[in-house]
Amino acid sequence: MIDLNFAVVTVSTTCYDDPINDHSGPALIKYMADKSNENIQWIHLASTVETLLKLSDELRPHLILTTGGTGISPDDVTPEATRDIITKEIPGISQTMIAKSLAITPMAMISRPVCGIYQQTLIINLPGSSKGCVECLDFVYPILKHAIDLIQNKRTEVDITHSAMQIKTNRKHHSCGGDHHHHHHVETSNKGERLRHSPFPMISVDDAMNIIFEYANKMPIIDKPLTECLNYVCVEDIYAKEPFPPFRASIKDGYAVLETSNKGERLRHSPFPMISVDDAMNIIFEYANKMPIIDKPLTECLNYVCVEDIYAKEPFPPFRASIKDGYAVRLYSDLSHEKIYEIIGRSDAGGENTNIPLMEGQCVVINTGAKLPDSANAVIQIEDTQVHEYHPTKKDGLDEKSIRITTECSMNQDIRNIGDDVHIGELVLEKNVRLGPAELGLLATVGLRTVRVYDKPHVVVLSTGNELMPIDASSSDNGKIRDSNKIMLMSALQNLNILNVIDGGTAKDDETSVIQTLQSAFELADIIISTGGVSMGDKDLIKSILTKQFNATIHFGRLQMKPGKPTTFATCEVNGKKKLFFGLPGNPVSALVTYWLFVVPTLKHMMGHIQPHHPIIRVQLNQPIEYLDPRPEYIRVIIEWSTKSSIPIARIVSPDNQCSSRLLSARRCTGLARLPSKTDVNSSFFNINRDGLGQQVDCLLLLDV
Known part of the structure; x- marks a missing residue:
């Protein structure tokens, strides 16, 4: 660490008026605080830097770092003000910062830093951005101590620095800043000297991410068939080119035909009791066995x-491995011994010659992850070494003959022993x-x-209904709609990592078509998911055909929930194998919500997941609910976090219209907020005053669906 007094001066009218806007000053202070000892001053100046004179005279800092005002706008006068007061300019520092900055950004061409000396203070102009000022300081930091020692005329420290830079062989003489100061420089062009410190500045994760995004361009735009677009991102806003429904449609179901006589007497009420969602889930899990x-x-x-x-x-690791790039050494047993070690070889990761015998005072070059020689008892990272002597001629691909360790070291440091991980x-x-x-x-x-x-189950998805047409069909006004349920559910299954998802086709609203479609589905799959045909209309044939043609047991056929009341679960045996059947409602939102509520946990349970159910959290609705249904209702929401609430906010999707046919209400949905039945709450549920926010309710998180 450098022991010095230094001041950081932020030149900015905005920061002068409100220091909270200053990000560069704190960044420089943190950088220097990590490397230096105490005595930090931090000042905001509004316009010019003439106050530098007073600052230098009163505080007498070793170093003044200015940030801001080095550009080419009319207000950028930091270089002029600095040049007015310095007695010696040091262009090498400015040139180094510009040259290295140009390797990062072409904007460095319009930076005009000035560096120089006033009395016994070194003044360095840095850019105004928090990223740029720290980068430039990092470029010149290695020479700061030596420069300040020269300015302060600290002869002893200067001589120590010069001596440390002496290399016993291949020395090249040249002058150093300041009259009559000389030191020696290692000729690296022929000797392949290894770097002791990374040439790359250490930057923050946020800065790294910004740099990456600067070069990571978006992929080319392509046109893809809708059936192949799962998990792609759309390029443009998409507007409806036709209405849905394309005709006036019934909201209510009719009544199923009960064939008790030739007169076709019809049921007026469902024969299935209405059960709760929890009871339905327990019934399903009773019959959903784990896969083989x-x-x-x-x-x-x-x-x-x-x-x-x-x-x-x-x-x-299966062997002792190095944690660092550097040298595997056999330490002297006498810790007071001079820390000079002879290099006798190298151990590369994955190399063959990894067990070179070492005596005390010997070492091998080693890479991170490489196997240590059996006799090595420590690893010294390259940053903690200096070259002591070079080979007169290259030997074994190495120029270095011996190194000096510059820090204290201990037995077994930076070694991963066998089985450490x-x-x-x-x-x-x-x-x-x-x-x-x-x-x-x-x-x-x-x-x-x-x-x-x-194993993972085979799943068939099929649809029922005369009104359905393929998704690539052109618009028509003859009572037809596109089969959106099938692509929706098949995509959802693929998103759940179900590998064997089979298109079971579309059954017409007649017994023969439904029987044939179900027969094929049962032969192909462990689980069958159908949409439509399970309510009480005279075309809703699924339940009667399941029981009569396939001897199926319908475990429930009506649920106390909205949407999804007619959801049906049945089991049967086909060719000696048990089959699970989910009859989901035909309305798209009802189909998707009941798929999330019942099919997803069932599949996870069968595939062995230890927690198959959706996590439930407490949320606050983004707007009040003024009406509750007699049945518990699952509304589609997007989970968000806000400073207005101590718990997550659930933003209702399409709050004005969450009807079961409107798939827009499920767009970008990340949760199902459960509204209680109106019979389960009292009037206090509606008495809220939370800055416009709504009630607190339970919400199922849709994490991986």
Whole structure:
């Protein structure tokens, strides 16, 4: 660390009026505080820098760093004011900052920094941006101490610096700043000297991200078929070219036909009791068994769930490995011994010649992750070394003959011992964990080639209804609508990492078509999802055909919820195998909401997920609810965070119209807020006064659907 007094001067009218706007000053102070000792002054100047005279005379700092006012606008006068007071200019510092900045941004061409000496103070002009000022300071920081020692005429410190720069071989003589000061410089062009410090400035994560985004251009714009667009991002706003529905349509269902006589007597009420969502979920889980266990190659296990605990059969690392780039050394047993070590070879990561025997005072060049020689007992990072002597001729690809260690060192420093990361017999993965990228990497690390996992189900998605036409059909006014449910649900299943999703076709509203479509579906899949045909209209044939033709058991056919009241769950056996059937309502929002509520947890349960249900959090609606339905209602919301509330805000999607046919109300939805039944609350539910916000309710998070 440099022990000095320094001042940071922010030249900005805006920052003078309100220091909270200053980001460059604090950035410079943090940089210097990390590297220097105490005595920091921080001043805001409104216009010119003539106050530098007073600052230098009163505080007598070793160093004044100015930030701002170095550009070419009329108000940028920092260089002129600095040049007015300095007695010696140091153009090398300014030129270095500009030259290195040009490698980062062409904007450096219009920067005009001035650097020089006033009395015994070094003054350096830096750019006004927080990123640019720190970068430029980092460029010149290595010479600051030596420059200040020269300005202060500290002969002892100057001589020490010069002596440290002496190299015993291949010395090249040249003059150093200041009369009668000389030091020696290593000729690196032929000797391949290794850098002791990174040439790259250390920047923040935010700055790094900004740089990356500066060069990461958006991908080309392409046209894709709708069926191939899952998880792509649309380029432009999309407006409806036709209305939906394209005709006047009934909101209510009719009544199902009960064939109890030739007269076709019709039911006036559903024969299925209305049950709660929780009871329905319990019934489904009673019949939804886990999928068979299979062995899969590790490379094919992404998003599968492992069946059993997995223990490491070998350690990692399997050898002693270096944590740093530098030198693997055998330390002198006498810690007072001079810290000069002879280089006798190198150990590269993955190399063959890794077990070079070392005696005390010897070392090998080593890379991060490389195997240590058995006799090495420490690793010294390259930043903590100096070249002591070069080979007169290159040997073994190395120019360095010996190094000097410049810091204190200890036994076993910067060494990863065998099994430091994972030891033999350690539990590396618990059962019922989904195998994501990190888990697969871990299993590869410990040498697993295959994993026992739960298989994934085959799922058929089919639609019912005479009114349906393909999604690529042209508009018509004959009572037809496009089959949006199928692409919606098939895409949702693919998003859930279901690999075997099958298009089961579209059944017409007649018994023969429905029977044939269901028969094919049962033969192909473990789970069948249909939309439409489960309510009480005379064309709603699904329930009666399931029981009569497939001997299915309908476990429930009516739910206490909105939307999705006619949702149906049934099981049957086909060719000796149990099949699960979900009959979802035909309205698109009802189909999607009931898919989220029932199908997603069922699939996760069958695939072995330890927590198949959606997480539930408490949210505050972004606007008050003034009416409740007799049934609990699941409204589509977007979860947001706001300073107005201590809990997440749920912004209602399409609040003026959340009817079950309006798919716009599910657009960008990230949660289902559960509104209670009007019979489950009292009048206090509507008495709210929260800065325009609404009630607090439970909300299901839709994290991976």
